Amino acid sequence: MYILKDVKSTRVKARAKINLSLDVIGKRHDGYHDIRTIMQEVELCDMVSISIAERSIEGSNDIVVECNCGKVPAGRENIAYKAAELFIKRYNINRGVKIAIEKNIPVAAGLAGGSTDAAAVLRGLNRLFGCRADEQELLDIGREIGADVPFCIRGGTALVEGIGDVLTELEPLPRTEVLIVIPCIEVSTRWVYENLDAGRINKRPDIEMLLEFVKDGRIDLLARNMANVLESVTAEKYPVVNVIKDKLKSCGALGSIMSGSGPSVLGIFPENHPAEEACKECIKEGWNAIITYTSGKNILC
Ligand code: ATP
Numbered sequence: 354m355y356i357l358k359d360v361k362s363t364r365v366k367a368r369a370k371i372n373l374s375l376d377v378i379g380k381r382h383d384g385y386h387d388i389r390t391i392m393q394e395v396e397l398c399d400m401v402s403i404s405i406a407e408r409s410i411e412g413s414n415d416i417v418v419e420c421n422c423g424k425v426p427a428g429r430e431n432i433a434y435k436a437a438e439l440f441i442k443r444y445n446i447n448r449g450v451k452i453a454i455e456k457n458i459p460v461a462a463g464l465a466g467g468s469t470d471a472a473a474v475l476r477g478l479n480r481l482f483g484c485r486a487d488e489q490e491l492l493d494i495g496r497e498i499g500a501d502v503p504f505c506i507r508g509g510t511a512l513v514e515g516i517g518d519v520l521t522e523l524e525p526l527p528r529t530e531v532l533i534v535i536p537c538i539e540v541s542t543r544w545v546y547e548n549l550d551a552g553r554i555n556k557r558p559d560i561e562m563l564l565e566f567v568k569d570g571r572i573d574l575l576a577r578n579m580a581n582v583l584e585s586v587t588a589e590k591y592p593v594v595n596v597i598k599d600k601l602k603s604c605g606a607l608g609s610i611m612s613g614s615g616p617s618v619l620g621i622f623p624e625n626h627p628a629e630e631a632c633k634e635c636i637k638e639g640w641n642a643i644i645t646y647t648s649g650k651n652i653l654c
Pocket of ligand 1: 424425426430431432433454459460461462463464465466467468470471501542613614615
């Protein structure tokens, strides 16, 4: 029988990420792909509650993970479990933890929902146990968990390279309205990368040019020139991705692009043209649609 007695707790926002462009440079010998992408944190978030528990009577199973969404596994299968396990081991923590995830980020949508929960667990445990690990230490643990976890630890705006683990912080973008549209299909990231064929890519992003636009805060130029090479796989099999992109542009978005491996598609809206009407139009089409805003870098405490 496992008895938990909560003694101290914290709540951490686990924000989603979007890709403002994504290029795949090549396939590595270990099967992973080297990418070059501009990632942006958005305000859409899960809430991760973490509490310190008494040790279990048997001295095992000291980490409990629960989630209010049926599509997300509880316990060991949840990526948040791995984050807690690695952190507890690294800092020789002799207490159990209970993690409760309130899911708001659509699952398996290309928004790094799992990775951001894992990153929030690392930040939360660091605060809860007063470990004072610096960002670099957390990034090192994050790399062991998954490719998107390092970005989710830091947040903000970044150029992300390697398999997703090499980060260069960029100038924060002006706060911008983003409409994220999620069609009712599930796409496996692994399947998308396995089916990527360089010969079928018809538009690659000019990342160097986009970095200049980020530096100058030219969200309009950035939005108009976004490209994601993974659309050549996902949109080929699911034409709804291109239908949503066109819809967003016809509803006033400066530009639209699939996020990560999809299937979610985002539209960037100008200040003088709010996304509300576009959001209603998308919901009428039967898609899930969420209005959010770009967000700044995470502060460790
Ligand atoms: P990425 O953008 O990093 O490729 P994603 O947003 O497409 O990720 P997730 O929402 O992270 O995908 O979900 C991928 C799978 O991971 C899900 O099918 C789910 O079963 C599993 N999973 C494990 N833990 C979590 C979690 N905490 N939140 C969401 N999914 C999780």
